Amino acid sequence: MxxxxxxxxxxxxxxxxxxxxxxxxxxxxxxxxxxxxxxxxxxxxxxxxRGDPARWNPELLLVASLAQCHMLWYLHLAAVAGVVVTDYADTAAGTMSGGRFTEVVLRPRVTVTDPDMIERATAVHADAHRACFIANSVNFPVRHEPTVTAAV
Known part of the structure; x- marks a missing residue:
């Protein structure tokens, strides 16, 4: 169970x-x-x-929830895979049409400690996407377009 x-x-x-x-x-x-x-x-x-632009709205919170869920799974799975992440930021964007979300695109920018980790770090995004509870619960596509760089 x-x-x-x-x-x-x-x-x-x-x-x-x-x-x-x-x-x-x-x-x-x-x-x-x-x-x-x-x-x-x-x-x-x-x-x-007719809402207040200075306050959070449900649509923003949904997009933020998807970005948070992906990030938290990504950081966990990166650590398990031996990928050392030193920075992570996501500028996620959602699209609504006809009164429903049609898509959310996550655009995480990740920095890792070593250039040899970039390929593995990029691959971990697919695993994080599959593991994210929130992405698994919505009825629209959640795509991710990651950028991974190494710290200089």
Whole structure:
């Protein structure tokens, strides 16, 4: 039997301007996402849907979750493979069309300690992609376009 993991969050709406949802333009989309332990995340909807651009929206959080999951698996699998990573940054991008995500592209930039590790380090991205729980849970393609360089 597979081991189960449970995740609990609370989302609390903070956008009542005094008249509730009396009209589409009469309320803010502001909310707060909390869980036991980490700091709260200020949320809203995408600015295209009357949201606050200074707050996280669900679409950004989904793209960030995919990038985080890939990175964490990548770092683990790199360590197991003897690839020494000294830097990692990802500029992930998601595309929505017709009210659904159609694709997310991860663009991790990885630095390793030795040029002889570049080929192995590049190959580990495919393994990380297969292992990522979040990527395995979505119904759209998640591609990765890694760049791996050696520290000078």
């Amino acid at each position: 597979p081991r189960e993991h449970h995740y609990r969050t609370t989302v609390t709406w903070a956008g009542n301007r005094g008249t509730g949802t009396s009209g589409y333009r009469d309320y803010d989309r502001d909310h707060v996402v909390t869980a036991d332990g980490p700091p709260p995340i200020p949320g809203s909807s995408d600015p295209a849907f």
